[in-house]
Amino acid sequence: MRQVITAQQMRDAEQRVFDAEPDVDLMGRAARAVAKIAEGVAPSGPVLVAVGPGNNGGDGLFAAAHLADHRPVTVWLAMGKGHEAGLAAARAAGCHVVDAVAAAAALGDAALVIDAVTGLGSRPELPTTTATFAEACEASAVPVLSVDLPSGLDADSGQVHDSFRAQHTVTFAALKACHVQEPAASRCGQVHVVDIGVPVPQDEGQAVRQADEADVARWWPRPDATSDKYSRGVVMLDTGSEHYQGAALLTVAGALNAGAGMVRYTGRVHSGLVLSRFPSVVVGEGRAQAMVLGSGWGDTDGAEGRVANARLHGLPAVVDANALYALPQGRLDGWLLTPHAGELSRMLGCSRSHVQTEPVSCAREVARTTGAAVLLKGATQYVAEPSGRVTIAVPGPNWTAQAGSGDVLAGICGTLLAAGLPAWRAGVVGASIQAMTAARNPGPYPPDALAARLPEVIGSLLA
Ligand SMILES: NC(=O)C1=CN([C@@H]2O[C@H](COP(=O)(O)OP(=O)(O)OC[C@H]3O[C@@H](n4cnc5c(N)ncnc54)[C@H](OP(=O)(O)O)[C@@H]3O)[C@@H](O)[C@H]2O)[C@@H](O)CC1
Ligand SMILES: Nc1ncnc2c1ncn2[C@@H]1O[C@H](COP(=O)(O)OP(=O)(O)O)[C@@H](O)[C@H]1O
Ligand SMILES: [K+]
Structure with missing residues (x-):
């Protein structure tokens, strides 16, 4: 049986960890997990990372920095900005930061796209450039690895909006509704739940679980x-x-x-x-x-x-x-x-x-x-x-x-x-x-x- 939690439950659980251990590097753990799964999905070749303005983008940027250690990595700041420390790490590791036109061109050579535009903070209606890029990814043969959830979906709902379609999704601590409720679930591909040291809340009375x-x-x-x-x-x-x-x-x-x-x-x-x-x-x-x-x-x-x-x-x-x-x-x-x-x-x-x-x-x-x-x-x-x-x-x-x-x-x-x-x-x-x-x-x-x-x-x- 696997627990399904809400975005708010995840944020509360994360806060409890920070309260107990203020210096804990949860983003670092998340990024390492993303990089590891990326290596498994596409062991070699160029990686294209689409990055949003929040912490989901931060996960993507630190993952990009890990991958740039031994393969070419292109980063597109889909909304013009990105997590500051993450962007510094990505640049220092040699990632190539490009605009929307260059990102679309890089798709042709990419072995993998990492979608780190929006995660728990995702709200419906992606900006047009991002929605267009997501469509281009779907039309291409390049596999997409989404961080936390395919950007554009709502973590707490099975409804589908303009979004990426992933072959793999890496999420943290526990499943969210979008990973198990159709039609959204079909856009997540294979879902990997990674333990990053955030204990999952047990809420027996109102719990949602998925049987196996x-x-x-x-x-x-x-x-x-x-x-x-x-x-x-x-x-x-x-x-x-x-x-x-x-x-x-x-x-x-x-x-x-x-x-x-x-x-x-x-x-x-x-x-x-x-x-x-x-x-x-x-x-x-x-x-x-x-x-x-x-x-x-x-x-x-x-x-x-x-x-x-x-x-x-x-x-x-x-x-x-x-x-x-x-x-x-x-x-x-x-x-x-x-x-x-x-x-x-x-x-x-x-x-x-x-x-x-x-x-x-x-x-x-x-x-x-x-x-x-x-x-x-x-x-x-x-x-x-x-x-x-x-x-x-x-x-x-x-x-x-x-x-x-x-x-x-x-x-x-x-x-x-x-x-x-x-x-x-x-x-x-x-x-x-x-x-x-x-x-x-x-x-x-x-x-x-x-x-x-x-x-x-x-x-x-x-x-
Ligand atoms: N919590 C945890 O335990 C952990 C969290 N971690 C990671 O953090 C992620 C959550 O980060 P987050 O809270 O910063 O939200 P995130 O998903 O980056 O998006 C917010 C930004 O995107 C924007 N935006 C959203 N939708 C948009 C749209 N349609 N169109 C345009 N803009 C849109 C939004 O803009 P706004 O709504 O404020 O205008 C805001 O700027 C989580 O998914 C996981 O990957 C892990 O590192 C470790 C453990
Ligand atoms: N999209 C779907 N994918 C898989 N199974 C489905 C889907 N939609 C419906 N089902 C299955 O079809 C059945 C629908 O039940 P129901 O409409 O009562 O059928 P009937 O009355 O004709 O026997 C259920 O068993 C459900 O599991
Ligand atoms: K995402």
Whole structure:
């Protein structure tokens, strides 16, 4: 699990270090890390460093000084000025300081661009010369290494503005939102988090973290010698409708391929259809540990009653699609809601674009008011708990953006709930395993084909 902190948390943490040790050279440590990673990305050839007026530029200038020790380094002061001591060090080391026209020309020969224009202090709308240079870098084949974040992005947001597109980003102490939240995350390339001796703040209640594959392996429920089909977890699916029969099959595919002890089907799709594809399914209600509701219901009647029925069973439920609009009164402790941005915006009565701009606070709001965990689906998948803690799932390729992926995911999460995982963890692990399966099977696999690949991915993960 990796912590995601805000620019303000980083500045506060840095201040605490300075308070305790006024002479500490954090910029020196940051610059050495940048230079080291630059050597790894492009071991030889000229380096072009675009430098801004603040401390991000300072990191870039001291890194330039290190690199100029043994290779040609050109420095462009993108906003006409740069960190004083850093600029002196760069000049003393032999860096060639140039204007915008010469910088654009130097791009043609560069083995690497270091983007040190803006970092934590970055605000949207780069000056035109810098935006034009960033575009030229993107159009060229020259790799870009961004210091802290691709200049032009906002550290605390996943939104994209005019900015550099990096192949590598070096950041300090901990990840920031722009490194993990799409669409900004895609502009960061590979993110290297470097320890520069600034302890990361631990803010458990309101923390944002990102899960990794090791977390998924640790949390995945494994059967043992004492297991039977009931103890592994029975999941009851009320999914699909006459209009959306496939949703029944897709939720069953997700649940079975994630390793349910038993899948019961209680939805309105003809049982013969389900059994012809999945003969191990048991039709009708019975003993179960979790339910899945809503996938493929469409706007069929009786949604409130069907969700209330789950409440009567006293079972935790995965609530998807139209069932999200039929939630019963009262706290839904132990339940997992799985909206995409459009569904979450309808639940909140706000616009979809608001959810896309503020995904973390929107997911938190619904978790707080319902008592359920909320898995907000999309290119980045957020799981918010009623406490305010948010965990981002392991990311995957965008091929899973297709009809039916959400149905498979609801089934996977149902199996995990039935196996006894707390709702938030079922959401994180379910979303992560689907992304990991897509990553290990690149290409446009339809959701049922990807669901069929879950067992081999789970098997290799736990081997
Ligand atoms: N804090 C730490 O722990 C550590 C921090 N370190 C480093 O310091 C960096 C933060 O430095 P920072 O605070 O000086 O801000 P920085 O990102 O250089 O930008 C500020 C300048 O850019 C300007 N500017 C911004 N956007 C603009 C735009 N769109 N268009 C035009 N101008 C724009 C802005 O102008 P203003 O908004 O004031 O008008 C201001 O002049 C951090 O990312 C890391 O690299 C490490 O050395 C060690 C540990
Ligand atoms: N840009 C994206 N990249 C990767 N996966 C995505 C992206 N957008 C959506 N998804 C995935 O697609 C699914 C969307 O769910 P949903 O819209 O409910 O689908 P459906 O209802 O058709 O099954 C989720 O599983 C989510 O993980
Ligand atoms: K930068």
